[in-house]
Amino acid sequence: MGLSQQAGISQPRLDELPRPVVAFLVNRCRLSLRQALVSCLRELDAEGLVRFEVVGGGMPVVTLGGDKPRSGRSLLPFEEVALARVRTRAGRQFQVPLSALLTDDGDDYKSWAKRQIDEIAQEAGRAGLARKTFPRYIWRVVLVTIAAAICAAIAVWVVDPKAAHGVTDGVFFGSVTLLILPLFFRRWRLTPPGTAAVDLWRRDGGNSGGPAEAQGLGPVTSRTWMGLTAPGGAPLPQGHAWSSLGGQWHTVRLGLEFQRPRWSGLPGLRRVVLWTVAGSFVCVLAGGALGFDFNGKLIALAPVAVGAIVFLTCWLPAYSARMRLPDNVTFTGEVVRKWHVDGGEYGPDHDWVCVDDGSPTAMKFDVGPAAFGQLDVGGLAQVTWSPRQRSLHHIEPVRWVPGH
Secondary structure: OOHHHHOOOOOOOHHHOOHHHHHHHHOOOOOOHHHHHHHHHHHHHHOOOEEEEEEHHHEEEEEEOOOOOOOOOOOOHHHHHHHHHHHHHHOOOOEEEHHHHHOOOEHHHHHHHHHHHHHHHHHHHHOOOEEEEOOOOHHHHHHHHHHHHHHHHHHHHHHOHHHHHHHHHHHHHHHHHHHHHHHHHOEEEEOHHHHHHHHHHHHOOOOOOOHHHHOOOOOOOHHHHHHHOOHHHOOOOOOEEEEOHHHOOEEEEEEEEOOOOOOOOHHHHHHHHHHHHHHHHHHHHHHHHOOOOHHHHHHHHHHHHHHHHHHHHHHHHHHHHHHOOOOOEEEEEEEEEEEEEOOOOOOOOEEEEEEEOOOOEEEEEEOOHHHHHHOOOOOEEEEEEEOOOOEEEEEEEEOOOOOO
């Protein structure tokens, strides 16, 4: 029976609903992304669409299974969202660590995470067990407060009309703020039937069995469930990402952006010359004050000597070392993260992409909007860049063909 049909039941039971919806309702319409995903994956596991496994070291992984649910039913929207996430992140490997599904990999992850929770909430709403509402009595409190403030302003105006101008302005802006404030507290809450269903579920001992179990499709094993809740399935810390480059899942650090050479380039040389010229101007005046005798000449020539030493011992070796680097390098790597940064009204926008080239630290490039739209996390990209100039020449996706 679909959730929309269950909405008409006078006394719905949670043990007739899918696990994700049950978890959402039992937690008072609050659900972490991990809880949402794991409960969705358990439903997909029961339908044979994915399979839970625990590999060496206790790390839980999710493997893609069949193409259709074994029960023959249609997938619910939140199940389709979870399955799409698995398929996208598994990519060429057909298997993905649970941690990789929960680790932030940029803009696509944020969109998926929001949609995952929203779809579960929508299903609970279609069942009539939850709805998006404001806190109870909040509008009464707001209106009573505004009325009291208006009465106070009138009283001040009657006593002292001159002093009322500042009070009325404050009441006006305060009233507008109070009318807007409840909008920030609007969220999903249990309906009376939802509260009754949760209470009944708890009185019955918290049986969370779902339709899959009723059809004889058993839940995941206790060993696998322990793996799903173990630290090995937790998201990676900030600054790290998952990569499957080379056929094995591994973690990489997210690198810093590549900036144009400064010290070993023309900007560094200009800085040396500028400081030498500025120092020479001051020292020539000082030397002239001494009549350009022996000491005066030493003072006048000191900045030039220092500048020459800096040029020969610091700038020139750095420039020579950089020029020995290749100016054009091409490699194929895996996109491990992508995100857009809005520069605001006055700053430029940036489209960042981190690419795993096989080293412990992924390379970070500002690719521009055209290439940004073509690249996908988990996909391969061909990168042409200049180690000498520390700049990106070209980046494009490499289309993966099964069997190649």
